[in-house]
Amino acid sequence: MSAMLATDPGGVPAAGEGGEPLLRVRDVVQEFQLPGRGTVHACSGVSLDVREGEALGVVGESGSGKSTLVRSILQSPRPKSGQVLFLGQDLTRLRGKELLATRRHVQTVYQDPFGSLEPRWKALDIVAEPLVGYGVGDRRSRRARAAELLEMVGLDPAVHGRRRPAQLSGGQCQRVAIARALALQPKLLILDEAVSSLDVLSQSQVLILFERLRTELGLAYLFVAHDLAVVKQVSDRVAVMYLGKLCEVGPAQELYAAPRHPYTSALLASVPSPVPGRRARAPITGEVPSALDPPSGCRFRTRCPRARDLCAVEAPRPRTVNQGHTVACHFPIDQPEAAT
Amino acid sequence: MTATTPAPKGTQPEGAGEGAALLEVGDLSVTFATDRGTARVVHQLSYSVGHAETLAIVGESGSGKTVSSRAVMGLLPPAAKVTGSIKLNGLELAGLPEHEMRRHRGRDVAMVFQDPARSLNPTMKVGEQVTEAIRLQSRTAKRQARQQAVDLLGQVRLPSPERRFHEYPHQLSGGMRQRVMIAIALAGSPKLLIADEATTALDVTTQAQIMDLLLDLQTEYRMGLILISHDMGLAASYAQTVMVMYAGQAVELAPVGELFTGVRMPYTKVLLDAVPRLDLPPHSPLPVVSLRAPDLTRPAPGCAFAPRCPRCADDCRQQDPVLEEHENKHFWACFHPEEPATAPTQAAPVREAAGPGAAVPGAPVQEVRQ
């Protein structure tokens, strides 16, 4: 890596191996006011951890609150309540320069490859922008570092670096966005539906890139997506969200093979698999309730085949069912059934 | 093998249903004049769909799958040049003037589009849009048509259809809007329904519901169904026949079972292997693929996939492979197809490992994390 980045102005202590998690989200609540219609309960008390070098996948459908969660972590806007501890510092309490200094270690890659890049700039300038923003190096060293980053993501600085986003494909734009995100040597990369807008083949290549970068740079990922298979491919652990709450968190392989929460199970059973033959009928009926008026108690109870009276009265708290595997359900699936 | 001889009609795949095909597309080609030259968007496409058959057309964006279906519907802009034959129940649709095409749209063939938010009129009540569709197809009195519309909304399993009738599109969820779109498409009782990425923008649980609905309606109305998608899983789960398109051409066409267990065309194999699978463990290896997309304005001689094909040989670059029936009902356009022995994709051997007992949290992961 370039020598100019040796000094870290942030002064943030590094997490020890197996010690404090890199990111600790505690009871984050986020709400939006819709004038005349009430409050949207986008995120209602979500807690999760991301350890150093770990890939945590967050999966959920529309209305699950996963994108709101990401924005709350980044403090744009600040969550209504809760804590977001990054390397021991609570981001919700930081302002101005302090927030900026800590936030440099968390970078984001967004869903829209073209929309997240300044359309009038060349790729090299786009990648170098974080270095400008944080006042790192001089113009020449920034250009060198930007070229280095483009190579790291599989692009040719001499060819692609000079192009503007409109002259690049979706996959190439996303690589530029990744290179930009790596410029400040972050510890945590938030990938917000980062491959969802890409073609199948482009997506596969970007996923290969993510894997390589993670092992080479020791990055931690927070991978948010709606595609269950993609999330499984990328993640070590997976968290499932529904209507602003966490349903289940656990190791990827275990969660997918033997889901405990009825929603996780239904979700997995809904995914068409490339195994020929007519599949079973849709396991889940009805529509997602409105986030303006979520069901009392357990929010999934209106569509849950296992719901009973208790579910309407009391919201289930996360319970540990296995090492590192928690479920928020009063009546979780006991016998692990293999998902289709 | 000689290049460019179009597939003779006799070898076109027959539908799983009745003898005569509902839709027969022969040598369909579509070109556009663009700023950078003439783009060959669809090239010599031939396929057929039977009366109660489901055909899945699979490909990435730019493969020509959407344009070819719009050609069937006669919905291409005037700048598009269409050649070839499109026969619906024996009637030739290609080249029909607009006013004639309008008589067939909705009554014989209908389409459900990807984004219901953009396909529905935001200023018109949902029920009125369905009513309008009904009245366009037959001379029904308004009151009667309204009642039929409510019935139709119930048939597409829209909850509380009488109430929803009076609502606007923005008041409905994505899944509900798509049901309205389907109702509009069914207003004329079409014989052929084309679903163009109809569930792509929906959540996976909603997708499952809509797909169930489409298939139930197909059985009830005895329609031919064409599913256009980039999702191989969708094709595998819901279709009887699958056609894979690349750079405007059909590169493989087979009954669904044959395609997935005995994939031959290298592009299809790459497509299958590149998609993460639920039945594979995390951090599974994915195939490395060159991302040079074909330039439709400059079609190179030989196979369009040659620059990126792992099995490419010299003859692939010189001659254009033609879609031909090689095995029973299994067509492919390739000089060096995959061997049947290696054709089954990764799923089979690994499925044992993914069974319930084998899940040990943390163990497979740590190897990667060093």
Add this chain to the structure above:
Amino acid sequence: MTVQAPEPLTRPGTLPAAAVPLRPPRSRLRTWLRRRDLDLWVPGVILAALVVGCFILPLTGIVPDPMSGDLTQVLRPPLSPGHILGTDTIGRDVMSRILYGGRTSIEVGLAVNAIGIVAGGLIGMFAGFRRGVFDSVIMRVLDVMLAFPALILTIVIATYLGASELNVIWAISFFSIPAYARLARAVTLKMREQVYIDAARMSGRSDRAILLRHIAPNVLPQLGTYSLLQVGIVVMIEATLSFLGAGVGPSQASWGTMIATGQTYLSTNPSLVLVPSAFLFVTVVSLNLLGDGLRSRYGRA
């Protein structure tokens, strides 16, 4: 209604595999013209010729004085020896009055829009970016300004200030500034929501840097293409003012004044009205076509 919390719609596989998406064009004639850039060249050449004629030719001395009339050469028709477009009621050469009048029109057109872009653009950008009280106050002031009937107020202001080119510029600017401010604000509001602005903030850029490096470069081109259409309108307004006597005054040549004085001779010497009208027409149409052509190429920010 089932309301979802703000979540992006996810559409896998919607981006084209090829680098630049192919858009099916609307008609073949348009494509033919565009591919050869004719829709830019034709109006561009016309306007360039106009500029050369109005600003450069007079410097060479070929063009006679537009204000001094030769009373022996009154009301000569076009194609008379020595006077290509004829002479007017007091013997002044029509061609030279056209050229000097064109200069007036172009100067007014450019000046008004330059003032609009700079002043209006700055006001609009700040209002759109900062929002809050500042934005509300500014917008109300602009609303009031735009609520006045434009042409009438322009005439009143111009008459009040007195007949001169500079006063005409100020009078028309009164409406030009709010128009640009609204456009700049609208574009800024849209830009603010773009993901790359978020990304710039995450990259540590300050508000000022974002305005300067991200917002302004995207706002200016839109103001620019808008201005091309506006120049045509301003030229028309100046001609109207002069026609009504509230414009640059008798001391200066103007197409509007020429039409005004020529109208009484419409039946006998129609060229006195038709010639300046034709020039006005060609100028405004060329500006509009050029604006259209540029907008279809670069207008989508």
